[in-house]
Amino acid sequence: MDISVYRSEELTDADRAAWTTMQAKAFRDGLPQMANPFLSPEFALAVGRCRRGVRIAVMREDGPDGEPVAFFPYQRTTAGVGRAIALGLSDCQGIVHGPGFRCDAGELLAACGLAIWEFDHLAQGQQPFEHSIKGTFSSPVMDVEAGWEAYVARLRERSGRGTKGRLKLERKLAQAVGEVRYVHDERDPAMLRTLMAWKSAQYRKTGRSDRFAHAWITRLVDDLFHTHTESFAGLLSVLYADGRPVAAHFGLRSEQVVACWFPAYDPAFAKFSPGMVQHLRMAQGAAAEGISYLDLGRGHRDHKEVLKTGELSVSEGWVTRRHPVALAHRARRAPVRALRNTVVSRPELFRPADRLLKSVGKVHAWRKAS
Structure with missing residues (x-):
């Protein structure tokens, strides 16, 4: 499979049209989450105008001149740490593809220059990343x-x-x-x-x-x-x-x-x-x-x-290659995510935490008014 990586502003009109057509067929193809606007080219391009490091990997089965079969928008640092587009803000993430699409996650990350790719709202049906999911949540x-x-x-x-x-x-x-x-x-x-x-x-x-x-x-x-x-x-x-x-x-x-x-x-x-x-x-x-x-x-x-x-349902986790950058990033992020998910999923913990946050908010408001 040919994987070409572009800066967001470099995406051609033809590839953008192919991406849009793929989304338009999503319901017919039995992939309703592929139609989510957070997975649209417009969202990826808008993030690219506001943030550095936005890239789009275009996958083709018939060489660099073939028709696109999938699109993978992501953000990366110079060290090779990858994140879903607007991680923490976007509500649906992953590869935009048609039915039956498959690829190797390691090959994809290597082509994108990534040691790790982190996600927190991964759409359903993402075969390359299915073994990298650490938790799944209802939407x-x-x-x-x-x-x-x-x-x-x-x-x-x-x-x-x-x-x-x-x-x-x-x-x-x-x-x-x-x-x-x-x-x-x-x-x-x-x-x-x-x-x-x-x-x-x-x-x-x-x-x-x-x-x-x-x-x-x-x-x-x-x-x-x-x-x-x-x-x-x-x-x-x-x-x-x-x-x-x-x-x-x-x-x-x-x-x-x-x-x-x-x-x-x-x-x-x-x-x-x-x-x-x-x-x-x-x-x-x-x-x-x-x-x-x-x-x-x-x-x-x-x-x-x-x-x-x-x-x-959406999922969170990270897919990695054998790389010291990936190990360091996981060691830093994993405890934070685990703690957050434990608090959110358990009412006996979430309610006190929520009350504490609201109390802090009141104190900040009082200080500002004073």
């Missing part, structure tokens, strides 16, 4: 392929009374505040800034690291917001009440999948659960556009458990 989805009414019917099967109450939330918001209006694809960049401000405040309040304090993430989101093609778009959805934004969400859309990413709301309206109303409206809008499912992302959260009608 809840909202299945709207059969339409909005079918989705709601499935929610009612699980919790009829709860679903009825959640569907009434929008009416309660309208009665208390004013007319509710939902914009599925908001193009006002000022609203993107509002969402970022809400999200930053939420991160700080809960003691989490503020992702939008990193200039490259802000640039990336802004770049993706302005990217709109037939096969990909940065999707900003906004819920308004009495003309005022009360909730918003920025995610990515491919032809058949919406990847949920950055949801937030105005805390002044928290009692009306605007985030829940926002997600239900997003599902309705996605169904109207012919989207198959909304991927809520890895991890268990209350709203995901309520909204999901199915689950995919």
